[in-house]
Amino acid sequence: MDARFAVILPVGPATEEIVRARDLLDSLQAYEAGNFTLVLVDDHAGARDLDREIAGEADYPRVVTTNPRRGRGSGWGSGAAAGTLAALQTVVGLPDDHDFVVKLDTDSLVIDAFSERVLEAFQRRREMGIMGAYQFSPASDRESSSAPALEKLLRQWAVWRRTPLGGTALQVGFLGRYGRIRNVIRRALLNGYRLGEHCSGGGYAMSMRAVRALETEGLLDDPLLWLKTPLGEDTVLSLCVQAVGFCIQQNEAEREVFGVKHLGLLAAPEELGRRGYAIIHSVKDHKEYREGQTRAYFRQMRSVARPGAASCRLR
Numbered sequence: 588m589d590a591r592f593a594v595i596l597p598v599g600p601a602t603e604e605i606v607r608a609r610d611l612l613d614s615l616q617a618y619e620a621g622n623f624t625l626v627l628v629d630d631h632a633g634a635r636d637l638d639r640e641i642a643g644e645a646d647y648p649r650v651v652t653t654n655p656r657r658g659r660g661s662g663w664g665s666g667a668a669a670g671t672l673a674a675l676q677t678v679v680g681l682p683d684d685h686d687f688v689v690k691l692d693t694d695s696l697v698i699d700a701f702s703e704r705v706l707e708a709f710q711r712r713r714e715m716g717i718m719g720a721y722q723f724s725p726a727s728d729r730e731s732s733s734a735p736a737l738e739k740l741l742r743q744w745a746v747w748r749r750t751p752l753g754g755t756a757l758q759v760g761f762l763g764r765y766g767r768i769r770n771v772i773r774r775a776l777l778n779g780y781r782l783g784e785h786c787s788g789g790g791y792a793m794s795m796r797a798v799r800a801l802e803t804e805g806l807l808d809d810p811l812l813w814l815k816t817p818l819g820e821d822t823v824l825s826l827c828v829q830a831v832g833f834c835i836q837q838n839e840a841e842r843e844v845f846g847v848k849h850l851g852l853l854a855a856p857e858e859l860g861r862r863g864y865a866i867i868h869s870v871k872d873h874k875e876y877r878e879g880q881t882r883a884y885f886r887q888m889r890s891v892a893r894p895g896a897a898s899c900r901l902r
Contacts, residue, residue, distance in 0.1 A: 590622060590702035592792075593681065595674040595690040597628040597654065597667060598637060607693035608641045610882055614697040616647070617889035618865070622702050624685065625649035626677050628670040632658035652677045655810050661751040665813040667788070667820035672810035675793075679802045688793045690824075694869040694878075695790045698885055701844050701865035708836070708844075709794040716800075716833025717825055719791030720847040723784040733822045734782035740768055740816065750815040764812055771806065774830040786835060788821030789847040789868025793828065800831040852876050856884045 594615065598604050608627075615623065629637045629651055638651050654670035661667075671690060678688055686706050691697075708718055724732035739745050745758040760769045776782075801807050806827045813823050825835050846853045846864030851873030853859065859867055870881045 590686050590706040591624075591684065592622060592702055592705070593624045593626055593678045593685045593688045595626050595628060595671060595678070595688060596693070597630050597670045597674075598641065598693060599662065600631040600633075604693050605640050610886070611691060611693055611695060611697070612641065612645070614885065614889055615691075616645070617892055618697050618700045619702055621647070623647065623689075624678075624681060624683055626674045627651045628654055628674050630654040630656075630662060630666075630670055648683065650677060650681070656814060659752055660814045661817075664819050665751055665816050665823065668813050668818070668823040669810045671820055671824060672807055672812075675798055675801065676807045676810070679798060679807070685795050687795055688798055689866075690788070690791055690793070691866070692789050692868060694871045695847075696867050696870055696882070696885055697865060698860055698867055698888065699863075699865040704844050704865070705792045709792075709796075712836075713796070714834050715794065715836050716797030716828035716831070717786050717791055717793050718836035718845075719786030720789075720845045721784070721835065721837045722787050722821075723781065732783045733785070733818055736817050737772055737782045737822075737826075740765070741772055747815070751817060752815055756815055764809070764815070767809070767812060768816065771826060771830045775826045778829050778832055779834065780826065780829040784835060785819070785821040785825035787845075787847045787849065787868075788819060788824075789849070790845050790866040791821070791824075791847070792844075793824070794833070797828050797831065797833040800833065801827055804831045806831065852881070856881055860888065 596608060598608050625647060627637050627641060627649065638649065642649055652673055655673050656666045656669045659666065678685065687709055709715060742758065743760040747756040747758060750756045758765045760766060829835060843863045844865050846859050846867040850869060852867065854862065870878050872878050
């Protein structure tokens with residue numbers, strides 16, 4: 588089964604983000620060479636040559652787009668959603684056909700081949716629009732759940748004392764952007780969405796059927812739509828997918844592709860491979876795991892999978 592997919596990779600302004608992106612792409616090339624098109628999302632407020640800095644002389648097809656937030660809003664939350672929605676616009680316009688889209692962060696790593704498993708899952712469950720590490724945080728978990736914010740966004744009238752853009756905002760639920768947001772949430776609820784569920788944003792996949800439905804329904808027209816909201820990128824994309832009639836993957840048997848959590852690793856590096864994960868997040872320093880050691884371990888593993896592979900050492 589040959590799979591062809593697009594990879595969305597947002598890259599922040601820090602120098603270490605460039606280094607992380609190179610190592611991630613080296614891991615992607617080791618296991619999925621020839622199968623993907625890269626869409627780099629530049630989240631730097633200034634100008635830089637992201638293609639040269641990251642991909643260099645690599646021979647895979649790629650394109651660079653800019654996060655339209657231009658430094659505004661929350662870089663990890665609704666600002667990240669803006670970049671991903673803009674990247675999906677780019678994917679829809681690419682000349683090549685793709686079976687699905689994978690979104691990765693620079694602190695993700697590919698540790699095994701995944702494209703055939705993901706494609707098979709989307710072909711077997713055509714109603715599934717997004718798959719990854721499923722999360723559900725009920726409204727009672729006010730520290731991490733998006734449910735309270737979503738409930739507020741459903742109101743006809745509300746006042747936000749502070750938004751990610753700074754300052755206050757008056758929410759009129761039947762006009763302008765707040766009206767469009769309310770409509771998306773209501774449509775998702777009518778299609779079975781539960782407030783607080785999503786696929787964790789460190790790494791997930793979307794079927795091209797779902798992406799094209801987002802375009803057809805106009806949900807890619809305004810990537811800045813969610814910028815004033817306190818929602819995370821993963822919640823926004825899961826909402827949008829359910830709003831256009833697709834579902835969020837909840838099957839534990841398919842989850843094994845994505846060993847993803849918000850902070851740190853799900854298990855020791857050697858255990859992640861034994862469990863069958865192919866995409867992991869986050870390799871940043873957390874508790875007993877050090878980023879440099881984790882990357883070095885998986886760099887050694889892929890040198891076995893792909894002899895002579897070039898590597899990128901963290902500075």
